[in-house]
Amino acid sequence: MTSEPHASTPEIRLKRLHERLGGIAYGGDYNPEQWPREVWQEDVRLMKEAGVNLVTLAVFSWSRLETSDGVYDFGWLDQIMDLLHTNGVGVDLATPDAVPPAWLVARHPDILPVLADGTIFGFGSRQHFDVSHPAYREKSLAMAEKMGERYAKHPALCMWHVNNEYGPVSYGPHADRAFREWLQQKYASLDQLNQAWSTDVWGQVYSDWAQVNAPAQPRTWSNPSRRLDYHRFTSDSMLEHYKAERDILRRHTPDLPIVTNFMRFYKNNDYWAWAAEEDAAALDIYPDPREEDAHVAAALNFDLMRSLRKGQPWLVMEQATAAVSQWSVNVSKLPGKMRLGSYQAIAQGADSILFFQWRQAKGGTERFHSGMVNHAGPNTRVFREVCELGRELKGLGGITGTQSAAKVAMVFDWDCWWALELGNSPRSDLSYTQEVLRLYRPFFEANIPVDFVNTASDLSQYSLVVLPASYLLSDDAAQRFEDYVAGGGRLVASYLSGIVDPDNTIRLGGYPGALRNVLGAWSEEMHPLAGDGEEVKLSTADGGTASASYWTEHLHTETADVLASYASGRLAGSPAVTRNAFGEGTAVYLSARVDSTFLEELLAAERAAAGIVPELDAPLGVQVRRRTGNGRSYLLVLNHNDAPARVDIKAGGTDLLTGNAVQGTVELAGYGVLVIEEPTESISAETAR
Template sequence: MTISPDARTAEERLQRMHRRLGGIAYGGDYNPEQWPCEVWLEDARLMQEAGVNLVTLAVFSWSRLETADGIYDFGWLDEVMDLMHQHGIGVDLATPDAVPPAWLIAQHPDILPELADGSAFGFGSRQHFDVSHPVYRQKALAIAGKMGEHYARHPALMMWHVGNEYGPVSYGPWADKAFRKWVQTKYSTLEELNQAWSADVWGQVYSDWSQVGAPAQPRTWSNPTRRLDYHRFTSSSMLEHFKAERDILRRHTPDVPIVTNFMRFYKNNDYWAWAAAEDAAALDIYPDPREADAHVAAALNFDLMRSLRGGQPWMVMEQATGAVSQWPVNVSKLPGKMRLGSYQAIAQGADAILFFQWRQAKGGTERYHSAMVGHSGPNTRIFREVTQLGNELKELDGLTGTRSAAKVAIVFDWDCWWALELGNSPRSDLTYAQEVLRLYRPLFDANVTVDFVDTKSDLSQYSLVLLPAAYLLTDESAQRFEDYVSDGGRLVVSYLSGIVDESNTIRLGGYPGALRKVLGAWSEEMHPLAGEGEEVKLATADGGTASASYWTEHLHTDGADVLASYDSGRLAGSPAVTRNTFGKGTAVYLSARVDNTFLESLLFAERQAAGVQPELAAPPGVQVRRRTGNGSSFLLVLNHNDAPAGIDVGRGGTDRISGRPLQGTVELPANGVLVLQESATDETSR
């Protein structure tokens, strides 16, 4: 393989890969070591039939690649790599460090992670390692180096896949030692540490660094800032290991993209930091088919992945063709839903549609997890759908590399998430992801494209920013939101925002302390509603009515206008929702969990005032997204309803799936999809 001098940035590496693949990446995890070699040729033939152009190899193959300490056997993998290349199929080659082999655990049993209660995480699953263990790191880097050297010039190599679903947390002696070192780097003195951790509370003062360790499970409650720092340490420790493998592979293959796979609503790793260290964000996504609106939470994750690298196209690294094996009841996707979900990811910026896995395992834990080729073989509904999709995607040349533009941003921040869910708070049952989803849903339903940002992001390009439960804000972040509003931005803030500083210490002087000035309002007391289904009435400034449940606050205005007041309960007469003019902009504060109808109307008014319009007017359940670039504009229309729906596509264009020219009102069948390459007139008019 000739090293291209041009492929030195993430985007250049990805563009090169997609050119070699011929467009959108399509395929999935392939585990040939689970099958006799006579099946491999049949697999390659079926992959060609299904339009597969990329498979992921060796994710769980450490024990087959290093059969004993320092004894490497790449022979079988060479055969598979060659076979894939002969059939025009590229390889996303994984480093297998997610599954340390039994012989390594037998030699070094302390590689196994230790749980918070002191018990060992035994061998027999996966992710059974403490990432801080020096021998684990040494052996993982060694096999990465061997693979990088061995396959650097193999023509099938398209991408590197480092590890798998990083995330195991350990509280054992190696993690303990690494955490102590991390803490010493973060806090230069013990006095600074004791101050940050509020160590005088419950007499937890440290007088020597040797006393500092991982927050293993105590008799009762544990210091929240110590646990917050452990979240930070765990994410950065795993990322440090990923980077070490990445750097080894990069030296061998500077023009090959390097990624790992993220997970849906995954709390342990700060994906903003992780995505910055990779060539692309890649997501494993398994919505529960039993949930009628599962596609909304999936959409949030898709937009988050697209946002993690500034709008760059991302990858679906894993999804299911039918049933998965993780829910209590594993319902298979209905006909058409797998195709619809795949196009939804593409509509929201994905340039790769991959599955776990190619051939359904006949043994092991995931034997009932669906696959592209199931237990019944290729003569099945699912394989026919897989083949239809794969061959449709071949027609979408020009789509890869295109992007979506957004004027609305929602803050999604891992520090906020970690701090909010540490417990011992007014509502320990509150979940950050659900708070974010609640503000995201009305915008999704209205077909408004949304970017996600963290608390450190530049906000200047957005007309409207939403801040859901941003519990932890640094002084710098709070100032950033003030400056954004002062310069003309519109900000919507929900309850439990700006409560604590970077050290998880309450900001005094009234909630939400960090945002009190820009909001022009403050709360003297939090009043979570205790009873299941308990709610209070609200009276709106325009004479209407609304309601609130779950959360309320005793709010006072300090210059803000009142949009809604409590009309019942202990806070009757007090403000509930306010809007403050600050500089050239405005800031809305939701001190209560208002009902959905009021929230939708409020966000509608805010985006109208901000000049934000939907991509296209559409009936309920029809999603519309636009991707532009490469001199083209694509309008993707998806019918999430189980009944036909009509939509006016205006001047229209050519549907790249069917090849038909379309304009005006078009009827989409249930679960139907359009990929409309818009006319040049429409494209240049925007």
């Protein structure tokens, strides 16, 4: 009899991680090399007091681990790993190649990235490397090999953290070479490249591959198709490096999760491609405490992380306990906001709550970035909140591995983002992420869960699909949206959707070219409004009024019905918003940036027609999310208002934070949270719904 072959999947690896930790991962980045040895003992004592079960080590430690070329010193890391294990704290061990050491830069000065304007990004910050540089790749992979060999069997090691916030873009000679190689794999010939880049425009035709280089900043405008391909290349080249390190670590530790940390609204890397190569999506999230509605943009990022791996729980890798030093005014979070933001992440699918960092640095750039232990020490409001949150999370172990369901899908696509913001367009000040956020907000405020998808995703499970400024669409993607609507789906598309193909070439025959058939309407001309405050009036089909600003189009209907028309301005009398019956479904087109009230009412009507209802009826500012799985159901209710709010908890259950039974009308304190484990009979009812 032979045993089954060894097998491990991301889901299995994450399950084992949380079983080992006893539930939700709690802790943060730990940088013991910044502190004397006597502080280490206090650190582990305080970690136990705070309920910390996981810390991230060695993120910025290359210069301390390899003190000169080929000379390694792991002694101090061995000591801290042993100390943490003895005190019951697991380790997320990082490969430290986000910060090449000074000796490596001195030996290979061209390892430093070249910026678009030709200047060199010098030593003294971080991410100061060109990922295409052979020496950087050789030395960083050698470090991963050394760390994998040394720590694979260490009892403290729980997971791996590759690099840190991948992102540097270089336009230097090594990137040039790698870009040409990438292009030669993508295009079979120079003729194909010339055609894809429309190089006959402005006489940019290439006759030899050696003539092709990175699109560094010219005196004036440059080819947008070339720049789009450079975005794709940059993301791919960094991902290739991540995968090389991952494969080394996987060989040594096949059963441990391996991730790198993503960033909020980060443009340089296509996280759809990245997430497919990781065991979990992992996010660094720093909302600006000055913004009263910062939790809405945070929610969008949380839902995106949850969606990148098709609903699999994700990880908060970094957040702040209080002040966030990256903002121009370093405002501290109000009491209760750190706890509320943590539970918001859990409500939207996170299985970890980690911070940057454990102990606030006393020197360096981020010395005013808060920690779990701040400059004043543990006898502080912040540390008391840290300890209280740690105590609460210990009772929520059952929530790990559970997931959320959504019937609304919203497209978020890096190709669209890159292409839309290359400039030389009718509105070069347009922000793709703000367009997505504008269409996301009404769903969030109505407590309608949203999945994010890209233009290649399967749409069959969704009742409503939203395309915010989906500027670049392939023929396959356009056909996918047509098939979805024809099969009975409901589609809402905003202006600047379907304009270009994957080569960034305009689709002819009227905007929005790729979607003209399904929308049953076309625009002959774009009319962005000139001033920030300029506005035009709309009249609606039901006799109401509305307004539009920022963007309008000269729209014509073919088979679509008109929901709103321009009532003032140069387009008076022309359609502004349409709905088209197509096959068994319908498709709405917003050719103008309509006011928020009209937008909310339109989206509410579309979701109601699709049979989509909120988890609970709750006051504005109260967020409700449900996570189910493992035979359990959890309802999380969060009050983002500073004043109390009343919520009707219909099914009832037990609030895991207090142990109290909850049912009927409940008054939730300002910034308050409920984590309700619902009766098991409610699970089948929710599934049926």
